[in-house]
Amino acid sequence: MRKVIGIGETILDIIFLDLQPTTAVPGGSVFNGIISLGRL
DSSP states (O other), X not given: OOOOOOOSOOEXXXXXXXXXXXXXXXXXHHHHHHHHHHHO
């Protein structure tokens, strides 16, 4: 099993619906890069 390790920032994206926060999901360039590498 291989591991992908990234060092950098992760941003928390907060999704609003009718001006109320409904969901929070991780995002950011380092996080997205790690997800892409992991899927390869």
